[in-house]
Every structure is written in C-alpha cells, then in structure tokens.
C-alpha cells in the first residue's frame with residue numbers, strides 16, 4: 089500500500105520492536121486512506137466482496153482496476169480510489185466501513201513484509217521492515233509492539249496463510265511454456281485469482297470434472313465454500329501454469345483453460 093502523494097520511507101526493524109498506535113484520536117485519522125496504490129490479493133477480494141454481498145464480477149467492475157507491475161508477468165488488481173476526491177471508497181466519517189474485512193495491506197501498515205519461498209519448502213521466508221509516511225502521527229504514540237504482537241492484533245496470520253500460496257505463484261520464476269499460450273494463461277490466472285464466482289462456474293459448467301479426478305466431498309465443498317474454492321484455484325494454477333502435479337488428470341491430458 090502506498091500513498092501516491094506522500095513521501096514513503098522503508099527502514100529496517102531495529103531491535104525487533106516498534107512504537108505505534110492508530111486510533112480515532114490521532115490528528116491524522118483516516119488521512120492515509122486516500123490516493124493509495126493498494127494492491128488487492130485474492131483473499132482481500134474474497135473477504136470484501138462477501139462483506140458487500142457482491143459477486144466477484146460485480147466487485148471487480150465497481151471497485152477494481154487491473155494493472156501490470158514491473159517485474160511481474162501476471163496482472164495485478166488495484167482498489168479504485170474515488171475519482172473526485174481520491175479517497176478510498178470504503179472510508180466514512182467514522183473510519184473504515186469494512187474494518188473487519190479490510191485488505192491485508194491496510195492491516196499490516198506500518199509494517200512491510202517481504203516473503204520468499206525456497207524450493208521444496210512449504211513456509212515463506214519473511215523479512216519485516218518499517219514503512220513511514222510523513223503525515224502519519226502514529227509513530228509518536230507510546231505503544232510498543234513486537235512483530236508477532238502486531239501480526240496477531242491485525243489478523244495477519246490468517247491473511248498470510250491464505251495469500252502465501254498465491255504469492256508463491258506470482259513470484260515464481262518457473263517457465264510458463266510456449267509464448268503463444270501466454271494470453272490464455274494470463275486470462276485464466278485472472279479468473280482463478282480474482283473472479284472466484286466465475287472460476288466456480290468454469291469448474292461446474294465445463295467438462296472439468298471429466299478431465300480431473302476430484303472426490304465427491306471435495307466437489308461439494310467447492311460448490312459452497314469460497315475459501316476451499318480459492319485454495320483449489322491456486323492448485324489449479326500451479327498445475328496449468330507450471331505443470332506441477334497438484335491435480336490428477338483422468339485420461340485426456342489436454343487442459344481446459346476456461347473463459
């Protein structure tokens with residue numbers, strides 16, 4: 089998350105602790121919720137669209153724009169700020185209207201997290217740093233945090249658990265296969281990452297289950313449970329993009345890419 093009109097500084101976290109507090113009493117309250125370049129992860133979108141009672145297609149149309157970031161081959165999604173005043177569409181005079189479902193980037197600030205995924209390892213290697221913006225008065229407060237306390241307080245362990253399998257895909261340097269299959273693969277990446285409702289239709293209204301072996305109880309879960317569907321979408325992406333053995337084809341090995 090970056091405020092595009094402020095100076096942002098990244099500093100190493102010294103001594104493993106930092107002082108910070110954000111509450112309605114700070115003079116800068118909600119000033120950070122404007123002019124943001126706020127990248128949304130699949131789990132961010134799942135939480136917010138459910139909160140708003142929208143399907144993913146409607147959410148993307150109304151609140152998101154697709155961009156390509158330097159060094160990343162896959163399309164990313166940004167939260168659209170209000171075109172008139174530049175504020176986040178979820179900001180109200182009382183603060184964040186989706187607070188319990190706010191994006192991971194809003195939770196994590198003022199901490200930055202860099203993650204790497206060693207080959208063969210399941211867990212991310214993490215590095216944390218402090219992100220300061222000149223308008224943020226939260227650093228003048230006396231509350232002392234360890235990283236662990238902050239991640240717990242902000243519900244970030246769940247967000248990292250849900251998003252890390254996707255981050256591993258996005259940051260992978262595995263080859264994507266022949267050039268001419270790339271547009272179709274990127275389209276499929278977009279659907280499986282951000283448009284979960286469309287991905288569900290793709291699974292249940294194409295010959296997908298004739299081509300891949302998926303047990304009946306898992307299919308039932310995929311029909312009803314968005315989190316299970318999202319995890320399945322990541323397995324599907326690893327299979328279809330990189331040829332990993334995350335799914336079991338039945339006989340015909342041709343891969344349906346979906347719409």
Ligand code: SF4
Nearest residue numbers: 110116118120224226
């Ligand atoms: S203290 Fe920082 S994070 Fe909190 S409202 Fe102010 S600018 Fe935003």
Ligand code: SF4
Nearest residue numbers: 121176178179184194
């Ligand atoms: S989602 Fe909430 S916390 Fe995040 S920028 Fe918008 S109003 Fe602020």
